[in-house]
Amino acid sequence: MRKTRKVEEREPRSRDRLATERSIVDAAKLVLAEDGFQSFGVNAIARRAACDKQLIYRYFGGLEGLADAIGADLALKLADDLTPLSDAERPTSYGALSKILILGLLDLLRRDPIMQQIIAWELAAPSPLVSRLVAERGKRLGAWMHALRGSLTPPAGIDAPATNALLIASTQQLVLSASSSGALAGMPIKTEADWQRARSALIALIDGVYGAKPPTRKQKPRPSSMG
């Protein structure tokens, strides 16, 4: 006496392994982006992919393998986003280079909830699982930066790697804080105006440390407004 199991005419999975694998990877990315790394587990992912969790084990060997697949997937997408600059927009000073790097990273990160989650994950709960996700990214970003740099050298007496690391740090924290609480150390980061303000401050930081470019007095920075 077995159950008929046909009371509901659920659309069956297409019995196409590649398609199923892709849907699992997509579901995993969705879970990560929308529910956070705390929900990143076989149950939640299988639920989102509308398939049995057993398939995750069968096709990817578990969460670790799935993380590898996602990592590869993300690396592909990153390679697209990191288009090299045309010769016309090539920076002519180290400060300008740093500005392009940092602001580019800021925009990239703002648009990428998955990366935000991965960074938060790494900060909050370092684990072999998240390391698998990070591995490729570092190489890609490093190569991109290196290619952009060309033969530009930082001003003498400046520890460029450390300085850039700090600039990247503030950028990351800025984006993460904006996503999580919409504010950073009392400064609201919600509207586009807020972002412009943060951006200006970031530029001032870079200019200050790498040597300012006189901006020809276009407009005065307005420090006031909300707060």
Place this chain on the structure above:
Amino acid sequence: MRKTRKVEEREPRSRDRLATERSIVDAAKLVLAEDGFQSFGVNAIARRAACDKQLIYRYFGGLEGLADAIGADLALKLADDLTPLSDAERPTSYGALSKILILGLLDLLRRDPIMQQIIAWELAAPSPLVSRLVAERGKRLGAWMHALRGSLTPPAGIDAPATNALLIASTQQLVLSASSSGALAGMPIKTEADWQRARSALIALIDGVYGAKPPTRKQKPRPSSMG
């Protein structure tokens, strides 16, 4: 017939409510500092406090109430750490002030794994629970900064709140990255030398944006090509 339950002569709790409450709060802080916010739950805390989780509900009304108690506890400790400066060490320029603030925050945060966890928690999983922990801290820090500032004003044309927010951001990310992975954007942060390096870069950032103070010469700060 009741169970004897005396096979093991476990030291009974002292039946001193205040002492028990304190031990629970201490256990909770320990869990947070050592196991991270992911483990911050009634079971783990009760286990660490060697008491029944029921007491957490009875004495604090659940995790929320316990979080409030911890928040108050942390605020007390913070008040101790944030001693006002003597007149001799009062900064005479806004840049010097910012330096004291940021570097002070850096040292404070480095020594405080609980604060690190709370910040990471807020970034990774904003929840009413963690907000309770953060509430007091902001007020205390803000008051301290305000008191330090006195009548100093930032250089014209600089959005000081935004700039300070970015500096705080890089500081936080620096400490969190060091704790979690021991590196930040390729720069290792493990040895004391690593920290000194990061510190110097941070100082250069501050000097750059607020106008460097030449150590010997007395000269109007010029934000241009300062190395």
Place this chain on the structure above:
DNA sequence: CGACAAAGTCACCGAGCGGTGATATTTGTG
């Protein structure tokens, strides 16, 4: 057709979680 493998599904396990009602034990007070 029948055999077989691949694809997908189901049912279950042990563990840990947050939460609660009932019970046991000590302590202070008359």
Place this chain on the structure above:
DNA sequence: CACAAATATCACCGCTCGGTGACTTTGTCG
């Protein structure tokens, strides 16, 4: 002493989690 209040512990519930073995369905090939 008796007794009630305070203190602490136990036993259990429902749930979700990661993980696994056994099953059914489907397509392919001889």
